[in-house]
Amino acid sequence: MKEYIGIDLGSNSLRCVRMNKDFEVLGEYEETIRTAEGLEENKVIGEAALGRIIKALKKAKEVLNITPNDEVIALSTQALREAKNRDFILRSIKEATAISFQVISGEEESFITSLAPQRAVLALSQKSLKYQQECFLLIDMGGASSEFIFCTPQGIFAKSFAVGIVSVKERYGSIENLLAHKEEIISPIRDFMQQNAKEGRVAKFLVANSGTPTSVCAMKLGLKVYDSKKIFGMELQRSDFEEQLQKFLLLCQEERETLWGIFKADVVPFGILLFLSFMEVLGSKEVLVIDEGLREGAVMARVYGKI
Incomplete structure (x- = not known):
């Protein structure tokens, strides 16, 4: 049965799940990464936050055994919607983890x-x-x-x-x-x-x-x-x-x-x-x-x- 990886890169947490097409949860991973740290003041996601995101995603790939054969749906929300350096952050994440994120609207x-x-x-x-x-x-x-x-x-x-x-x-x-x-x-x-x-x-x-x-x-x-x-x-x-x-x-x-x-x-x-x-x-x-x-x-x- 085909399996999917759902990833939510939020403003405070990274939440990941492995599910099948019947929506049975086969594995979970979550970590607090504080994506929005400093965003309120300068509207950019800082180097430290980027480092935490990449580290957590690499850990999630290990825990959930994510391979190129898995269908990954990776979404990001308000922090990336606001960030002036959004393109740089998304590019850096993809280069480091091979995961492409889509920034969705509210x-x-x-x-x-x-x-x-x-x-x-x-x-x-x-x-x-x-x-x-x-x-x-x-x-x-x-x-x-x-x-x-x-x-x-x-x-x-x-x-x-x-x-x-x-x-x-x-x-x-x-x-x-x-x-x-x-x-x-x-x-x-x-x-x-x-x-x-x-x-x-x-x-x-x-x-x-x-x-x-x-x-x-x-x-x-x-x-x-x-x-x-x-x-x-x-x-x-x-x-x-x-x-x-x-x-x-x-x-x-x-x-x-x-x-x-x-x-x-x-x-x-x-x-x-x-x-x-x-x-x-x-x-x-x-x-x-x-x-x-x-x-x-x-x-x-x-x-x-x-x-």
Whole structure:
């Protein structure tokens, strides 16, 4: 059976998956690489970030045993959309790893990202009446952008906002300053929600598939080693985010980095507060967490003939 490699080069993480045409996951690889480091200030991806990207891709090729016979669908998002040196970065990656990346638009990202969660929600709806609803809202909060995606029987209706866990950290510097500027972050999102409500789209429940909600799930479960299968289908309340944030802030820097790594630990509180802000503006008290997104969607879109 033919196999595919889906690669998501995000603004904070590199996520890779090996799947067959029936969308069975045969292998996974993920690493925090901080692609968007410094991007907020100078609009270029630096040499250090490029080095981390290339090193992680080489490791992914080893872990997933990627060969020239595999069909690789490699996509990149907001960081590469913004970077002035995008062509140089893409050329350097290809020369070092033989992997060619396609930089997709926010609209394309929303569509591809929504494919796997829609499939997952359909499966969950067979077991729970709670998810047998025609419209839900998917939030994919990344390092430099966040996509808000209404999933309906008529298709998706989405918007990408240039705000993410790395960009807000670099833009505001502290969680206190982030909270002081919360209104300027959520105001455009509120406008988007109100416009969709006028057009008859009202989400019956909220779904998230990004690193912050999945990390909060892992923290709540006390996982020492991340396991996406244990995360799948978990529900988080606002109080879970607040509780895990307080526990995180009580840790010393060494403990934070031991648990989450040097390139993730410093953005965890920003991610939690940003997601709480999203839940607040949406009026949502809970969120369904699914650890499937762009990398799985890349394979699904290729199999479906969409890309």
